Amino acid sequence: MRLATFNILHARSQSDDKVDLDRFADAVATLDADVLALQEVDRYQSRSLEADLTAVAAAAMGAPEHRFVAALSGVPGTTWMAATGDEQPDSAAYGIALLSRYPVRAWHTVRLAPVPTRVPMWFKGSRVPELVRDEPRVAVAAEVETPHGLVTVADVHLTFVDWWNGRQLTRVRDSLAGARRPLVLMGDLNMPPERAARITGMRSLVAALTFPAGSPRTQIDHVLLDGDLPPASGRALELPLSDHRALVVDL
Numbered sequence: 001m002r003l004a005t006f007n008i009l010h011a012r013s014q015s016d017d018k019v020d021l022d023r024f025a026d027a028v029a030t031l032d033a034d035v036l037a038l039q040e041v042d043r044y045q046s047r048s049l050e051a052d053l054t055a056v057a058a059a060a061m062g063a064p065e066h067r068f069v070a071a072l073s074g075v076p077g078t079t080w081m082a083a084t085g086d087e088q089p090d091s092a093a094y095g096i097a098l099l100s101r102y103p104v105r106a107w108h109t110v111r112l113a114p115v116p117t118r119v120p121m122w123f124k125g126s127r128v129p130e131l132v133r134d135e136p137r138v139a140v141a142a143e144v145e146t147p148h149g150l151v152t153v154a155d156v157h158l159t160f161v162d163w164w165n166g167r168q169l170t171r172v173r174d175s176l177a178g179a180r181r182p183l184v185l186m187g188d189l190n191m192p193p194e195r196a197a198r199i200t201g202m203r204s205l206v207a208a209l210t211f212p213a214g215s216p217r218t219q220i221d222h223v224l225l226d227g228d229l230p231p232a233s234g235r236a237l238e239l240p241l242s243d244h245r246a247l248v249v250d251l
Contacts (some may be wrong), residue, residue, distance in 0.1 A: 001146055003205075004033035005186035005221055006239070006246035010042040010094070013241040014213065018243075019048045024175040025060035031246055035144060036061060037155035040242075041204070043068055054097040063099040067111055070095040070114045078213045082136040085109065087132040096187070098140050098155040105143040105150070110175045111163040111191065112137040112168040115161050130166070133157055139187075143180055148229055148251065152179040156187040165234055166189050169199045181215040182227025188244065190220050202226045206234025210245045213238055223249045 006057045011024040026073060028036070038057060047048035047127035054068040070093035081236040139156035156172055158165040170191060176183060184205075189196050193204050203223035209216035216236070223234060223243055234249040 001037075001148060001251045002033050003035050003153070003184060003186065003223060003248055003249045003251070004031045005037040005039075005188075005223060005245040006031065007021055007188040007221060007242060008053070009037040009040050009071070009242040009244070010045065010048045011241055012048075014243055015165055015240065017147040021049060021051055021056055023240055024053065025056055027241055028057045028060040028233065030239065031237070031248060033061060033248065034101045034146070036063070037153070038097040038099070039155070039157035039188045040094070041068060041097045042094055043070070044090070045094065047076070049137045054099070057097065058099050061099060063100065063101050064101070065098040065104040065141070065142070066097060067107055067140060068093075068095060068097045069138050069140040071136050076238050085111070087210060095138055096140060096154065096155050096157050098142055100153070105145060108141040108175075108179070109142070110139040112139065112158070112171060115159065115164045119161050133180050134153060134161060134164070137154050137168060141176060141177075141179060146163070150180055151229070152176070152181070152183040154183065154185045156185065158188070159189050162191070166195070169196065173200050182225060184229075185226075186222065186247075187225040190219050193219055193222065196222050196224060200226070202223055203247045205232040206236075206247050208234065208236035208238050208245070210247060212243050213245050216245060219246050221245070223247055227248070
């Protein structure tokens with residue numbers, strides 16, 4: 001069984017600053033994951049060619065089970081607002097996706113509030129920080145019927161704000177306290193491995209630098225386990241899109 005997580009930067013490549021759906025599909029196929037967690041996923045956005053990127057990924061990997069969960073609905077810069085889960089299925093949105101080749105018994109969504117105040121961000125070329133509003137985040141979990149039995153797999157993308165992403169991860173941990181074990185938590189946590197392990201009480205299945213993709217200096221993407229699964233081997237893969245490397249774990 002292969003697990004993978006990938007922050008796809010809405011399928012945009014760093015080499016040409018473009019979204020190419022065939023390139024994205026090929027990248028997903030290269031991962032060859034049985035269960036795949038994606039972050040920064042667009043649905044019907046002009047910047048990603050009005051595509052449903054979850055559907056593109058599902059077709060590329062052969063995943064009959066998949067769920068896109070919006071963190072934001074609308075279009076960046078115009079009608080961008082926090083998603084509630086009540087949006088129409090054909091509406092423009094941005095969020096995360098969890099895909100599985102194996103049957104899924106149940107799904108569970110956890111909504112994560114943004115930092116309540118504006119936070120400083122340094123943009124390239126700027127000498128002083130700019131105050132910006134944080135985005136709402138979301139996690140989605142699935143109870144998956146795998147060759148190793150029922151496994152809960154969760155996908156999450158946390159804020160870049162250090163003092164807040166720990167609170168978000170704690171909420172995800174507490175929300176999944178009653179979930180079936182083994183539990184695998186995957187995604188872009190925007191924090192180093194030691195902190196992720198300390199907050200969740202889970203162990204990492206792969207240690208590899210993931211960000212930035214070309215010359216990674218840190219690991220902010222993770223695959224964590226609570227419970228027992230067969231021995232695992234993992235690695236990071238640089239693919240022709242995104243500013244993150246993907247993580248792949250083979251069990």
